Amino acid sequence: MAVFRFLCVERKLKKKQRMASKPFTPEEARRIVQCLQTPAVFLNMSTDWPALHWTVEHLSTCLTERLRFRIGKRTEDMAPLFETECSYIEATIKEFLSWTANEDESLVGPFSDYHCKELWAYADYKYITQLFQDKPAMFQDVVWSDFGFPGRDGRDSTLWIGTQGANTPCHLDSYGCNLVFQIQGRKRWHLFPPDDTHCLYPTRIPYEESSVFSQVSVVQPDLKTFPAFRRARVHTVTLQPGQVLFVPRHWWHYVESVDPVTVSVNSWIEMDMDDEARVGEALTKTIVCALKSAPSLDNNDHWLNPTEDGVSSHDENMQYLNLAVKACMDKRRDDTVGMLSLADQPRAELRKRDSSGLLKTLASLTFVVPFGPHLIPVNLAHKPNCTCPKDLSMPVNCDLSQCQSTSQDEDESTSVNELQRWGQRAHQEEESPGTSGGGAGLHISTNDMLQFLIHPDVITLVTRLIMCRQRELHS
16 A cells, blocks of 8 residues: 555656646646637647657557558649549558658559659548557557646547648638647648638538538639638648647648658547537538439539548438537526526625636636747738728627527527628629629539538528527527
């Protein structure tokens, strides 16, 4: 027993010593993450993480099973290279490493038909919990608890391995915020704020649950086809090994590897407002699958992203939508009950709760993010040609729980007004100089119709109407 106590004390002392060398405590790091509204890079927070040794050479000895690699051309076209347009092979990391090291030699095996000087390879979205299920000790190598998320480690993370030029198309994630730990090589990030959504021409084709893609090739934009991209406010940063990038909720991002080999690990952090986002995602999936699954001459494209398991039926999608609505309503009901129970507490108890609750909230409002040598903001790369018309655009990151009106009628009226304003903006853009005025117009395809029906602004507003109606029915 004495030996056990000694080991426990020794472990606590080592933990204290380790945390003393960090620029921020877990509580401070979490507070920073919760308050940050723009991307930022943490330095010296992962200096003792065992995952720093997860180089490709090291991983080739740990992972012997084949992974799926995405193959693409090393060119900067004026159209984004979506995952539906790439080639795919199954290979081990050892075979991948051999391919990257033998540029001028012919190879045998899965990479034999691909020249690494002309093509890049990317093993992306690899869930660590699946990769190392027979080596669970490696989960502890990723220490997200240093950022104030106890228990979060490799089991809640994904692994990314690529060569120079490997990239992820510009997109935003529907859920949560993102922490990205760079291990080997450098990656270049191009980030755009949520308010610039209409400058990035969002699309849900190809369809991937929880990802909204941009139609713009952000590194080589076609400004004739996408003129509003001139107004996009790009923030750029080259992430170095050992650094951790924080990506706020709904920030658009395009990521490319700039070194011969790159390895990174990320974790998506859930947020309270994700419950409502799931309603919007369920609604989007229902509409996309209904229209794209219907027999049609223009439905012969590769509309489903390779990351998706398959096309679910309409009944399954409607069931998922109803479950998402119920979960969101239950969450709001629990929050309301909690507030009412707080109001019923004696004044002495309220003062206790106030001192630990409300005062903390007020303190967070006045919290100044400690930018400095250990926390670097990702700044605007250059000023856009003109400012984005925020007053005519529904912000994609609108937290509807914070936008509740005092009555059902006001909520629905607000939603209808937003739809009208969104339509007015579209009408203004249609009549702006440089657009065709008369004539029969262009043929509207299923994909064109989807651009309107499941535009993020429209989905946000329809989700608001659904939740308003649910509140009316349950009041």
